[in-house]
Amino acid sequence: MFNPGKYSSNDIERFKGICTRREPGRAQHQLREGSDDEWKIIQGLAEGSIVSRRLPDFIRSILDSQERLRLYSTIQAQVEGELMFVLNGYTGVRVSRQHTRALQEDILLAAERANVNLTELHGLLSQTKTISFNRVKKSIHFFFFDRATAARHALTPVPFKGRVYRLMNVHGPDRGTPWERQLGRAGVSMSPPTGYEVCLYNITRFMDIGRLTAFSKKHSQAEFDFEDLDACTPNSRTSTAWKVTFKLAGCPEFLRGIQRIIWFGASNVIKHPAVGRRLQCLRCGQLGHTLARCNYTDDHLRGQGGLVACEEEVINLVDLAKPYGNMKEMKEAAAKCLRLHQQAERAEEEAVSPTANGHEVELGRPQRDLEPAADQAGEPKGDHHREEASQQQQAPTPKPQPKWVTVKLKGGRTLFAHRAALDQKIRQRTRDMTS
Structure with missing residues (x-):
């Protein structure tokens, strides 16, 4: 689909012909320079003035696989609209029912049972690009071709497995160009919203939060953020709760199957996103009972589902929550963190730039062009080159391989074997017959 407010009818017809044209034979696997019209189509896809269910075939001849992946992520970040709702209670989605068609069938089945507005719901589903289930947050997301379409369907009631949910718009009002949608308040590119959040309970003021x-950090290489959830009011019920956000798409390895951390005998319960609103014991971390009815002993707490922080390990850890001594120290630490962050961003930019064997090359240039051409330039070779050449000349000749022997068998069959192996087999059979 093309935006008629930006492209004329002649441009739309010409662009449609380019998008529907298939690259002949092996041409789609060879990189070439793109024409002006092809780059206009790519720009339209990245800015949302052109939407398509699949990328046109000619893009394979202009962008390699890594650059196509970046274009795919760009469209997701600044063009697509997104609506979502979070499932309540024990409701979940089986793995076999997490694709778009199965989710749509479950929604329509629930709509017929609940007698909701089927006309509005069919209009919503007909304009949906894809539906996806987030297993970490237990939420269902509807993705649209543009944000304007998603905004029109916000707050639409959607039934699912006996409950009715209202769709929430993930994105706020658009400002500026589509490229500016990826920037935060300070003009810095925002990272993708990928994170695994857990809540830690029983964390008092006397807990060594720095260690x-x-x-x-010792058990996980992923970056994470600690955040105090205390409301700091007389009626606060979260004064002993902290939130930890790991910058991962799933649970870190050292917390899988872990429901509590035993810290000097105290049980710090971990609430994973899968728990949701279910009742969780604040002593053992199990579901279905309260702390008053918990029958776990100290040995049970250290058993399955518990991660014990040994004293020998904790005392050697550095206190990462050490207070600042003055403002100068704080500013120096902030400046150092900023430099490290900028270095990491430069490293990421270099990692995604088109390279081959560590040398920047143009897209589509053959690999053999990267080899040094000292002989062609007339440059004399060094001593180490002469030594390598002499070693190659003095290398021993390879040992000749043994020849195959053919033996005719009954029924017209032929046996192929080495002479030594065949003689050994005959001697072994002779010994067996004589013994």
Whole structure:
């Protein structure tokens, strides 16, 4: 689909012909320079003035696989609209029912049973690009071709497995160009919203939060953020709760199957996103009972589902929550963190730039062009080159391979074997017959 407010009818017809044209034979696997019209189509796809269910075939001849993946992510970040709702209670989605067609069938089946507005729901589903289930947050997301379409369907009631949910718009109002949608308030590119959040309970003011942070850093290489959930009011019920956000798409390895951290005998319960609103014991971390009815002993707490922080390990950890001594120290630490962050961003930019064997090359240039051409340039070779050449000349000749022997068998069959192996087999059979 093309935006008629930006492209004329002649441009639309010409662009349609380019998009529907198939690259002949092996041409689609060879990179070439794109024409002006082809780059206009790519720009339209990245800015949302052109939407398509699949990328046109000619893009394979202009962008390699890594660059096509970046274009795919660009369309997701600044063009597509997104609506979602979070499932309540024990409701989940089986793995075999997590694709778009199965989710749509479950929604329509629930709509017929609930007698909701089927006309509005069919209009919503007909304009949906894809539907996806987030297993970490237990939420269902509807993705649209553009954000304007998603905004029109916000707050639409959607029934699912006996409950009715209202769709929430993930994106706020658009400002500026589509490329500016990826920027935050400070004009810095925002990272993708990927994170695994857990809540830690029983974390009092007398908990060594600095060494607990170091303990987590030791067991996980992923970046994470600690956040105090205390409302700091007389009626606060979260004064002993902290939120930890790991910058991962799923649970870190050291917390899989872990429901509590035993810290000097105290049980710090971990609430994973899969728990949701279900009742969880604040002593053992199990579901279905309260702390008053918990029958776990100290040995049970250290058993399955518990991660014990040994004293020998904790005392050697550095206190990462050490207070600042003055403002100068704080500013120096902030400046150092900023430099490290900028270095990491430059490293990421270099990692996604088109390279081959560590040398920047143009897209589509053959690999053999990267080899040094000292002989062609007339440059004399060094001593180490002469030594390598002499070693190659003095290398021993390879040992000749033994020849195959053919033996005719009954029924017209032929046996192929080496002479030594065949003689050994005959001697072994002779010994067996004589013994």
